Amino acid sequence: MNILVTGSNGFLGKNLVDFLKSYTKHNVYEFSKRSSINYLEEMIESLDIVFHFAGLNKATDINDYEKVNVNLTLKICNLLKKNPNIVLFYASSTQVFLNNPYGKSKKKGEKICLDLENKFHNKVYILRLPGIFGIGCKPNYNSVVGTFCFNSANNLELKIINPNKEIELVYIIDLCEQLSKLIASKKSRCFVDIENKNKITISELARIIQNFKDIPMGKRFIGINQDLEMKLYETYLSYRKINN
Helix, strand or coil, rough: EEEEEEECCCCCHHHHHHHHHHHHEEEEEEEECCHHHHHHHHHHHHHHHHEEEECCCCCCCCCHHHHHHHHHHHHHHHHHHHHHHHHHEEEEEEECCCHHHHHHHHHHHHHHHHHHHHCCCCCCCEEEEEEEEEEEEEECCHHHHEEEEEHHHHHCCCCCCCCCCEEEEEHHHHHHHHHHHHHCCCCCCEEEECCCCEEEHHHHHHHHHHHHHCCCCCCCCCCCCCCHHHHHHHHHHHHHHHCC
16 A cells, blocks of 8 residues: 655654554655645555644644644645545544643644545544653653653653643554554544553653663563553663663
């Protein structure tokens, strides 16, 4: 299949591109900030799938959420309607349920994508993504895991806000594996249930990551959260390696 990934230089997009190129035989094309919308228009007839991951999740000007998350999505869907055989996967967020500028922009993006299916019959999958973490996630941007791991690895303070707040996390490789399987899915439009999610409080997440400083490399984890801890530890080590 011919697959295009928008936001291909971002954390999610880059990892999905690398995963598909490494483990599948699909033809994978990239669309980033440097790409022209004309590039997409030129190849629209040859595409089978578009993963629309380009978006903004942190901005100093709240109007930028509308410009990127809404207007870019509208431009892309206006092109996709020319080829109803293209399947669209849209990276939304669990924040669509929150009353904040980012969540509102993602909710509008969802509506644009669903209108594409309702009016032009493209199959659409909505991915309401929780917090994603793994090697390469940006600290001090939109990943609490990345921030905690970076700060801990560099002996910086972990600033813990809302310690009792429970969050959901998914490991980037687990997510890429699920998305790869969805490519072959024959299901009709759906809001995709993200698999392998982990619920954890901010304080517990901080405790686990802070304890990594005293754990020798090669440590085997045991217990209820061993899978999550191994993936968090791998992420933590990626920041420690930078400095050693």
